[in-house]
Amino acid sequence: MKFLIVGQTPPPYGGQSINIARMIDTLKKNSINYKFIRMNFSEEMSENGSVSFKKIIKLFQLFININYNIIFNRPDFLYYPPSGSERVPVIxxxxLLFFARLFKVKIIFHFHAGGIASLYPELKGTIRLMFEKAFFFPEYSICLSSLGKSDPIFLKSHNISVIPNGVENIYRDSLQRNLSDKFIVLFIGVCRETKGILDFLEVVKQCNSINPLIIGRIIGKTFSAIEEKAIEEAVKEGYIEYYGVKTGNDKDALMFSSNVLLFPTFFEHENFPTVILEAFSCGIPAISTNWRGVPDQITNDYNGYVHEIHDYEGMKKSILYLFENPTRYEEICLNARNSYLMNYSLEKFENNIVNFFNSLK
Structure with missing residues:
Protein backbone atom coordinates (compact mmCIF):
# COMPACT_ATOMS: atom_id res chain seq x y z
CA MET A 1 0.00 0.00 0.00
CA LYS A 2 1.19 3.51 -0.84
CA PHE A 3 0.00 6.55 1.10
CA LEU A 4 0.15 10.23 0.18
CA ILE A 5 0.13 12.18 3.46
CA VAL A 6 -0.82 15.86 3.34
CA GLY A 7 -0.78 17.86 6.55
CA GLN A 8 0.63 20.55 8.80
CA THR A 9 3.79 20.09 10.87
CA PRO A 10 5.52 22.67 13.08
CA PRO A 11 5.98 25.54 12.89
CA PRO A 12 3.64 26.86 14.09
CA TYR A 13 3.42 24.71 17.21
CA GLY A 14 -0.23 23.80 17.67
CA GLY A 15 -1.92 20.58 18.72
CA GLN A 16 -2.76 19.53 15.16
CA SER A 17 0.69 20.13 13.68
CA ILE A 18 2.46 18.44 16.59
CA ASN A 19 0.24 15.36 16.41
CA ILE A 20 0.57 15.00 12.62
CA ALA A 21 4.35 15.18 13.05
CA ARG A 22 4.14 12.41 15.65
CA MET A 23 2.05 10.30 13.29
CA ILE A 24 4.58 10.73 10.47
CA ASP A 25 7.43 9.71 12.78
CA THR A 26 5.43 6.62 13.72
CA LEU A 27 4.82 5.67 10.09
CA LYS A 28 8.52 6.08 9.34
CA LYS A 29 9.61 3.94 12.31
CA ASN A 30 7.24 1.19 11.23
CA SER A 31 8.25 1.19 7.54
CA ILE A 32 4.85 2.31 6.23
CA ASN A 33 5.18 3.24 2.53
CA TYR A 34 4.27 6.92 2.40
CA LYS A 35 5.18 10.25 0.81
CA PHE A 36 4.63 13.40 2.86
CA ILE A 37 3.60 16.81 1.47
CA ARG A 38 3.73 19.59 4.06
CA MET A 39 1.06 22.27 4.27
CA ASN A 40 2.97 25.41 5.22
CA PHE A 41 0.50 28.26 4.93
CA SER A 42 1.21 29.76 8.37
CA GLU A 43 4.40 30.24 10.36
CA GLU A 44 2.55 31.77 13.32
CA MET A 45 -0.74 30.70 14.92
CA SER A 46 -2.04 34.26 14.48
CA GLU A 47 -1.86 33.78 10.68
CA ASN A 48 -4.30 30.86 10.68
CA GLY A 49 -7.51 31.54 8.75
CA SER A 50 -6.23 34.70 7.05
CA VAL A 51 -5.79 35.36 3.31
CA SER A 52 -2.63 36.74 1.73
CA PHE A 53 -0.93 36.75 -1.66
CA LYS A 54 1.84 34.53 -0.25
CA LYS A 55 -0.73 31.98 0.86
CA ILE A 56 -2.40 31.96 -2.55
CA ILE A 57 0.97 31.18 -4.18
CA LYS A 58 1.55 28.39 -1.65
CA LEU A 59 -1.94 27.03 -2.31
CA PHE A 60 -1.23 26.85 -6.05
CA GLN A 61 2.09 25.08 -5.41
CA LEU A 62 0.47 22.60 -3.05
CA PHE A 63 -2.34 21.95 -5.54
CA ILE A 64 0.22 21.10 -8.25
CA ASN A 65 2.27 18.93 -5.88
CA ILE A 66 -0.70 16.88 -4.67
CA ASN A 67 -2.14 16.23 -8.10
CA TYR A 68 1.27 15.53 -9.65
CA ASN A 69 1.88 12.84 -7.01
CA ILE A 70 -1.57 11.33 -7.50
CA ILE A 71 -1.13 11.12 -11.27
CA PHE A 72 2.48 9.90 -11.44
CA ASN A 73 3.06 8.07 -8.13
CA ARG A 74 -0.39 6.47 -7.96
CA PRO A 75 -0.92 6.27 -4.19
CA ASP A 76 -3.65 3.94 -2.94
CA PHE A 77 -4.75 6.43 -0.27
CA LEU A 78 -4.72 10.20 0.25
CA TYR A 79 -4.54 11.24 3.92
CA TYR A 80 -5.88 14.74 4.64
CA PRO A 81 -6.86 16.67 7.83
CA PRO A 82 -10.01 18.73 7.08
CA SER A 83 -10.37 22.23 8.48
CA GLY A 84 -12.88 23.26 11.11
CA SER A 85 -15.79 25.65 10.81
CA GLU A 86 -14.17 28.74 9.23
CA ARG A 87 -14.97 29.50 5.59
CA VAL A 88 -11.51 30.45 4.25
CA PRO A 89 -9.67 27.26 5.36
CA VAL A 90 -12.56 25.10 4.12
CA ILE A 91 -12.49 26.77 0.69
CA LEU A 96 -7.00 20.97 -2.85
CA LEU A 97 -9.44 18.06 -2.66
CA PHE A 98 -11.91 18.67 -5.50
CA PHE A 99 -9.66 17.60 -8.38
CA ALA A 100 -7.82 15.00 -6.32
CA ARG A 101 -11.10 13.19 -5.75
CA LEU A 102 -11.79 13.07 -9.48
CA PHE A 103 -8.89 10.58 -9.70
CA LYS A 104 -10.78 8.18 -7.42
CA VAL A 105 -7.93 7.81 -4.93
CA LYS A 106 -9.22 6.47 -1.60
CA ILE A 107 -9.54 9.14 1.08
CA ILE A 108 -8.54 9.11 4.75
CA PHE A 109 -9.80 12.16 6.65
CA HIS A 110 -8.24 12.79 10.07
CA PHE A 111 -10.43 15.19 12.07
CA HIS A 112 -7.97 17.09 14.25
CA ALA A 113 -10.20 20.16 13.92
CA GLY A 114 -13.95 20.06 14.50
CA GLY A 115 -17.08 21.78 13.29
CA ILE A 116 -16.91 21.46 9.51
CA ALA A 117 -20.49 20.14 9.41
CA SER A 118 -21.76 23.40 10.93
CA LEU A 119 -20.44 25.40 7.97
CA TYR A 120 -22.29 23.39 5.30
CA PRO A 121 -25.73 25.08 5.74
CA GLU A 122 -24.11 28.48 5.10
CA LEU A 123 -22.77 27.44 1.69
CA LYS A 124 -24.79 28.12 -1.45
CA GLY A 125 -24.76 27.18 -5.12
CA THR A 126 -21.51 26.09 -6.72
CA ILE A 127 -19.50 26.24 -3.49
CA ARG A 128 -21.92 23.85 -1.81
CA LEU A 129 -21.71 21.42 -4.73
CA MET A 130 -17.91 21.57 -4.70
CA PHE A 131 -17.94 21.03 -0.92
CA GLU A 132 -19.99 17.86 -1.41
CA LYS A 133 -17.64 16.56 -4.09
CA ALA A 134 -14.55 17.34 -1.99
CA PHE A 135 -15.73 16.05 1.38
CA PHE A 136 -18.64 13.64 1.10
CA PHE A 137 -18.25 9.84 1.16
CA PRO A 138 -14.62 9.41 2.24
CA GLU A 139 -13.61 5.78 2.50
CA TYR A 140 -12.08 6.20 5.99
CA SER A 141 -12.20 8.76 8.76
CA ILE A 142 -10.19 9.02 11.95
CA CYS A 143 -11.70 11.02 14.80
CA LEU A 144 -10.20 11.69 18.21
CA SER A 145 -13.14 10.75 20.43
CA SER A 146 -16.69 9.43 20.33
CA LEU A 147 -18.03 12.97 20.42
CA GLY A 148 -15.87 13.74 17.39
CA LYS A 149 -17.86 11.35 15.20
CA SER A 150 -20.45 13.98 14.29
CA ASP A 151 -18.38 15.46 11.42
CA PRO A 152 -17.50 12.16 9.66
CA ILE A 153 -21.08 10.93 10.17
CA PHE A 154 -22.38 14.10 8.51
CA LEU A 155 -19.94 13.58 5.62
CA LYS A 156 -21.21 9.98 5.23
CA SER A 157 -17.85 8.35 5.84
CA HIS A 158 -17.87 4.64 5.00
CA ASN A 159 -15.62 3.71 7.96
CA ILE A 160 -14.98 5.65 11.17
CA SER A 161 -12.18 4.87 13.63
CA VAL A 162 -11.64 6.53 17.01
CA ILE A 163 -7.93 7.05 17.73
CA PRO A 164 -7.20 9.54 20.55
CA ASN A 165 -4.01 11.52 20.31
CA GLY A 166 -1.13 10.57 22.56
CA VAL A 167 1.49 12.75 24.24
CA GLU A 168 4.95 12.20 25.65
CA ASN A 169 5.35 11.21 29.28
CA ILE A 170 6.17 14.48 31.07
CA TYR A 171 6.09 12.93 34.55
CA ARG A 172 9.62 12.19 35.73
CA ASP A 173 11.58 12.23 38.98
CA SER A 174 13.91 15.05 37.89
CA LEU A 175 11.01 17.54 37.80
CA GLN A 176 9.90 19.21 41.00
CA ARG A 177 6.38 19.68 42.26
CA ASN A 178 5.16 23.03 43.60
CA LEU A 179 6.43 22.99 47.19
CA SER A 180 5.29 26.51 48.09
CA ASP A 181 2.04 27.47 49.75
CA LYS A 182 0.75 28.89 46.48
CA PHE A 183 -1.83 27.02 44.41
CA ILE A 184 -0.91 27.55 40.76
CA VAL A 185 -3.64 27.50 38.08
CA LEU A 186 -2.16 26.88 34.63
CA PHE A 187 -3.14 28.07 31.15
CA ILE A 188 -1.04 26.86 28.23
CA GLY A 189 -1.67 27.54 24.55
CA VAL A 190 -2.25 30.43 22.20
CA CYS A 191 -3.57 33.29 24.32
CA ARG A 192 -6.67 34.18 22.32
CA GLU A 193 -10.19 34.94 23.45
CA THR A 194 -11.82 31.80 22.04
CA LYS A 195 -9.16 29.62 23.67
CA GLY A 196 -10.54 31.02 26.93
CA ILE A 197 -7.68 33.24 28.07
CA LEU A 198 -9.93 36.16 29.10
CA ASP A 199 -12.20 33.76 31.00
CA PHE A 200 -9.10 32.28 32.63
CA LEU A 201 -8.00 35.71 33.84
CA GLU A 202 -11.42 36.48 35.28
CA VAL A 203 -11.77 33.15 37.10
CA VAL A 204 -8.27 33.33 38.58
CA LYS A 205 -8.88 36.94 39.64
CA GLN A 206 -12.04 35.91 41.50
CA CYS A 207 -10.23 33.00 43.17
CA ASN A 208 -7.29 35.21 44.13
CA SER A 209 -9.63 37.77 45.71
CA ILE A 210 -10.94 34.99 47.97
CA ASN A 211 -7.53 33.48 48.71
CA PRO A 212 -4.34 35.30 47.59
CA LEU A 213 -2.44 31.99 47.58
CA ILE A 214 -4.27 31.06 44.36
CA ILE A 215 -2.45 32.54 41.36
CA GLY A 216 -2.45 31.96 37.61
CA ARG A 217 0.39 30.87 35.34
CA ILE A 218 0.24 31.48 31.59
CA ILE A 219 2.46 29.85 28.95
CA GLY A 220 1.93 30.84 25.34
CA LYS A 221 2.00 33.61 22.77
CA THR A 222 -0.62 36.34 22.76
CA PHE A 223 -2.91 36.36 19.73
CA SER A 224 -3.65 40.10 19.59
CA ALA A 225 -3.20 43.36 21.45
CA ILE A 226 -6.46 42.72 23.35
CA GLU A 227 -5.16 39.58 25.06
CA GLU A 228 -1.69 41.10 25.54
CA LYS A 229 -3.10 44.12 27.38
CA ALA A 230 -5.36 41.98 29.59
CA ILE A 231 -2.43 39.77 30.62
CA GLU A 232 -0.17 42.77 31.29
CA GLU A 233 -2.79 44.29 33.61
CA ALA A 234 -3.23 40.98 35.45
CA VAL A 235 0.54 40.67 35.94
CA LYS A 236 0.66 44.21 37.35
CA GLU A 237 -2.16 43.35 39.77
CA GLY A 238 -0.09 40.42 41.02
CA TYR A 239 -2.31 37.41 40.42
CA ILE A 240 -0.74 36.19 37.13
CA GLU A 241 2.70 34.91 36.14
CA TYR A 242 3.31 35.19 32.38
CA TYR A 243 6.15 33.22 30.78
CA GLY A 244 5.49 33.63 27.04
CA VAL A 245 6.35 30.73 24.76
CA LYS A 246 8.19 27.83 26.39
CA THR A 247 9.18 24.49 24.89
CA GLY A 248 11.02 21.34 25.90
CA ASN A 249 12.28 20.98 29.47
CA ASP A 250 11.38 24.56 30.39
CA LYS A 251 7.75 24.00 29.45
CA ASP A 252 7.65 20.61 31.17
CA ALA A 253 9.03 22.04 34.42
CA LEU A 254 6.45 24.85 34.49
CA MET A 255 3.60 22.43 33.79
CA PHE A 256 4.77 19.89 36.36
CA SER A 257 5.06 22.51 39.11
CA SER A 258 1.49 23.76 38.52
CA ASN A 259 -1.46 22.46 40.51
CA VAL A 260 -4.36 22.44 38.07
CA LEU A 261 -5.02 23.23 34.41
CA LEU A 262 -7.80 25.70 33.63
CA PHE A 263 -8.55 25.67 29.90
CA PRO A 264 -11.97 27.31 29.29
CA THR A 265 -11.93 26.88 25.52
CA PHE A 266 -14.62 27.58 22.96
CA PHE A 267 -12.15 27.79 20.07
CA GLU A 268 -13.80 27.39 16.66
CA HIS A 269 -11.51 24.55 15.54
CA GLU A 270 -11.04 22.89 18.94
CA ASN A 271 -11.76 19.19 18.90
CA PHE A 272 -9.67 17.28 21.45
CA PRO A 273 -7.27 19.64 23.28
CA THR A 274 -3.76 18.22 23.49
CA VAL A 275 -2.99 20.40 26.51
CA ILE A 276 -5.48 18.42 28.62
CA LEU A 277 -3.63 15.20 27.78
CA GLU A 278 -0.33 16.88 28.70
CA ALA A 279 -1.81 17.92 32.05
CA PHE A 280 -2.87 14.31 32.70
CA SER A 281 0.66 13.19 31.80
CA CYS A 282 1.94 15.50 34.56
CA GLY A 283 -0.61 14.10 36.98
CA ILE A 284 -2.55 17.36 37.36
CA PRO A 285 -6.34 17.71 37.01
CA ALA A 286 -7.97 19.67 34.20
CA ILE A 287 -10.90 22.08 34.38
CA SER A 288 -12.39 22.89 30.99
CA THR A 289 -15.61 23.45 29.05
CA ASN A 290 -18.41 21.42 27.53
CA TRP A 291 -16.98 21.91 24.05
CA ARG A 292 -16.52 19.30 21.30
CA GLY A 293 -14.46 16.34 22.57
CA VAL A 294 -13.55 17.75 26.01
CA PRO A 295 -16.21 15.72 27.90
CA ASP A 296 -14.65 12.55 26.44
CA GLN A 297 -11.37 13.55 28.09
CA ILE A 298 -12.57 14.80 31.47
CA THR A 299 -14.83 12.87 33.84
CA ASN A 300 -16.30 15.13 36.50
CA ASP A 301 -14.79 14.68 39.97
CA TYR A 302 -12.51 11.92 38.65
CA ASN A 303 -9.71 13.62 36.69
CA GLY A 304 -11.11 17.15 36.59
CA TYR A 305 -14.28 19.15 35.98
CA VAL A 306 -16.29 20.21 32.92
CA HIS A 307 -18.31 23.45 32.98
CA GLU A 308 -20.40 25.33 30.47
CA ILE A 309 -18.70 28.09 28.47
CA HIS A 310 -18.21 31.32 30.48
CA ASP A 311 -19.33 29.61 33.72
CA TYR A 312 -17.02 31.68 35.91
CA GLU A 313 -18.80 30.72 39.11
CA GLY A 314 -18.61 26.99 38.44
CA MET A 315 -14.94 27.09 37.46
CA LYS A 316 -14.13 29.17 40.52
CA LYS A 317 -15.87 26.66 42.79
CA SER A 318 -13.94 23.76 41.26
CA ILE A 319 -10.60 25.49 41.83
CA LEU A 320 -11.49 26.42 45.40
CA TYR A 321 -12.68 22.87 46.08
CA LEU A 322 -9.38 21.37 44.93
CA PHE A 323 -7.41 23.94 46.95
CA GLU A 324 -9.44 23.46 50.13
CA ASN A 325 -9.58 19.64 50.00
CA PRO A 326 -5.97 18.42 49.70
CA THR A 327 -6.74 14.74 50.22
CA ARG A 328 -9.35 14.69 47.45
CA TYR A 329 -7.04 16.80 45.30
CA GLU A 330 -4.30 14.16 45.53
CA GLU A 331 -6.81 11.44 44.57
CA ILE A 332 -7.89 13.39 41.49
CA CYS A 333 -4.24 13.97 40.56
CA LEU A 334 -3.67 10.22 40.68
CA ASN A 335 -6.76 9.65 38.54
CA ALA A 336 -5.49 12.19 35.99
CA ARG A 337 -2.19 10.35 35.76
CA ASN A 338 -3.98 7.01 35.37
CA SER A 339 -6.13 8.50 32.58
CA TYR A 340 -2.94 9.30 30.71
CA LEU A 341 -1.41 5.86 31.24
CA MET A 342 -4.56 4.02 30.22
CA ASN A 343 -5.63 6.11 27.22
CA TYR A 344 -3.23 8.80 26.04
CA SER A 345 0.34 7.52 26.18
CA LEU A 346 2.48 7.95 23.09
CA GLU A 347 2.97 4.19 22.91
CA LYS A 348 -0.78 3.56 22.78
CA PHE A 349 -1.23 6.20 20.09
CA GLU A 350 1.56 4.75 17.96
CA ASN A 351 0.15 1.22 18.23
CA ASN A 352 -3.32 2.41 17.25
CA ILE A 353 -2.02 4.38 14.25
CA VAL A 354 0.12 1.52 12.96
CA ASN A 355 -2.75 -0.95 13.35
CA PHE A 356 -5.05 1.41 11.48
CA PHE A 357 -2.74 1.88 8.49
CA ASN A 358 -1.89 -1.81 8.35
CA SER A 359 -5.59 -2.72 8.33
CA LEU A 360 -6.45 -0.67 5.23
CA LYS A 361 -7.39 -2.44 2.02
Missing part, protein backbone atom coordinates in the same frame (compact mmCIF):
# COMPACT_ATOMS: atom_id res chain seq x y z
CA UNK A 92 -8.76 26.07 0.64
CA UNK A 93 -9.54 22.40 1.35
CA UNK A 94 -12.10 22.34 -1.45
CA UNK A 95 -9.49 23.64 -3.90
Missing amino acids: RDIV
